[in-house]
Amino acid sequence: MAKRTPAFKAQKVKMSAGDYVFAIIDYLVFGIFTAACIFPFYYLIINTISNNKLVAAGKINFWPVGFHLDNYANIFKLNDLGNAFVVTLSRTIIGTALMVFGSALCGYLFTRNEMWHKKFWYRFVIVTMYLNAGIIPWYLNMSMLGLTNNYLAYILPGIMVPYNLILVKTYIESIPPSLEESAQLDGAGYWQRFSKIILPLSKPILATIAIFGAVNNWNSFQDSLILMQGAPKLYTLQHRLYIYLNQSSNLSSLMSGSGSVSSSAVENLSNMKIIKYTVATVSVIPILAFYPFMQRYFEGGIMLGAVKG
């Protein structure tokens, strides 16, 4: 047994020709797929920072030429794009914060066995995960509640997410009860125990659900599309992008919309293509920028999801 070496060393010793071929193909296939995942983003970005005339002529394909950032300065002068950015950013922050708070508080409350009819209410909440009335009844319900053309429609429905509640509850159950009991002996009420002990201890899981919540909020499109038909000022960034993407290549429709667009700004964005690319880049950059911070949390999160129950 003393002679046994770790598996990888043993392989290194006897790398055959077949192993080399396998390794090369393996590295290559993953390299190509990864490139296919990265390149589109790179392509978008180089086209927004390069000389606009070259971009319009389709000359920018692999590296930027004639670096400038004017497109980013000009893009926010377009109809309502600044608005859409504010709406999306604010709903991401407010919606995520409330969702995390709600999941944490309910997750804690549902671990307390002394709650009145706890089991019933927990099921009452969880069952909604599988109840899906369909998109039309959902729309009719939202309009019955006065949530069409209303900013609150972005916030209120997202506060209670049963799946996140399950994750948090499972996590809190794993916290040693003695910590809470000692606080209880010191006379702390439920609220104090929650805010002083449970909340700080469940930071990892809260970070995970916060990231998923923030990404969902940032990417939200359907609610804006269906509920905000009469309130273009409340369109989200994704909805705006969708509109731009479906616009034909002429700029007249953009310019006639409102007088606030200075024509020179639009001229600088000489081409609908550049507008599309710049708006797309603006809406993807926050995700790319936060991605490195997100990564370590979501990988933990998906595993927690596997042990829910």
Next chain:
Amino acid sequence: MKNGTAVSGKMAPAAAKDRTDPIYRFIRIVAVVSIFFLFFPGLNPARICGLINKNISLFTTGVSYSALTNGFGKAFRKAWVTEATMRGLQFSSLAIIIGIIAQCAASVFTTGSNRMKRISTLVVIGGTALSIIGCVGIYLAYLTMTTTIKPQKVLPEIPGTFFAMLVITALMLIAAVLAMVLGKRSKKGDPVTMPSKFQLFAMCLPFIILCFLFGYLPLYGWRYAFFDYKAGGTLSLDNFVGTKWFTYLFTNDSTRSDIIRVMKNTLGISGLGIATSWCSMAFAIFLNEIKNKHYRRFVQTFTTIPNFISWVLIFAIATAIFSSDGFISSLMVNAGIWKKGVNMLANGHHVWLQMLAWSLWKGLGWGAIVYIAAISGIDQSLYEAANVDGAGRFAKMWYITVPELIPTYMVMLLMAVANILNNGMDQYLVFENSANSANIMVLDLYVYKLGIGSGLIPLSTAIGMLKSVVSVILLFVANGISKVTRGSSII
């Protein structure tokens, strides 16, 4: 329903022998009943003229002026009704809404100590006062409306539910005053506490209410499937059609052929997704064969990014690469191979495969994470033993790694089968165009187009309803299979 059951006999709070207990029980039941007045259009006490839409609830009346005055364009222009009257009506409704919410919230707190009971009873009295003020406001609005020059058009009429609302509020007020008079007095220093079971429940209640509003209340919209309803119309016994829309699905030729086509697309695209669901597992297995840790990490990081991108953005990327002025076209044109750019997105060939490719691009790296984690959990001694036996690379993959991953794969597969009808609509909505429309129309998108686009609310509700029911059944079947074969449930 929440507060009323709060005192079902044995669950009564600490001061169980108090003679005011039945009164408080009554208050809680009335509070629950009054919630129905808020959300059910049929009970709207503020519908004081024929011009107000029959399908708006008291809640909508109070919070949305535009919904309230939807049918008033002509009435305002011809000065049959003044804006001031309608504003007055809205604010009166809002007063009632706030009043009812205050009553309900306070009735939860009547489960507390004597001091807390008395404080919350005062709040209940305040709430009823607000409701009564609102009722008076509605009545005044009605009186103003009766002075209209065109009563035959405006049809001012005080609804029966208005009096029901008054009666209920009066009952609440009487009960609350009685409880104040009959109950034990309390001093300032008395404890303001609740039994912990109710305290916990009260903290949870706002979230339970949200769940009710956005999780359960939409189901009430299923009633539209049984009426002959047009947008802006009303639901009444006159246009109740029973199961007409459900049979219509199968008897109307054009709808039936639509449904068959849509189902074909739905099952086809989902089926392709299921047929390729092993790809994530293969991705993880082969990624694990890469010995360079940094390269592995690099691949894993960048292949997961697309999962966090919305479908609209993916469509933006598709445009950037495949449209007539996109990457491929400009390469081809610059190289002189093509004369002009080709929009590759606007073609109707192999639409399912195109959609599959985008789904894979988005989801492959992400789907692999769970398998990568599972692989790292495999007992290394299995591989060592295989090495000793002289097993090759592929033998180890096939006889050790794959069997170890199969339980995880089964869960994913069962979930995919349960979701076979739920393709989601974003992907297909953004990629749809006139060339591929026939082959991309999945059930979710079809329901959306039918309901929101064409305004065929009853028919689309009926389809959505069938879909939801079938999905739930599939989920339970998948869960049952999982229980039998794996011994654990997946939901």
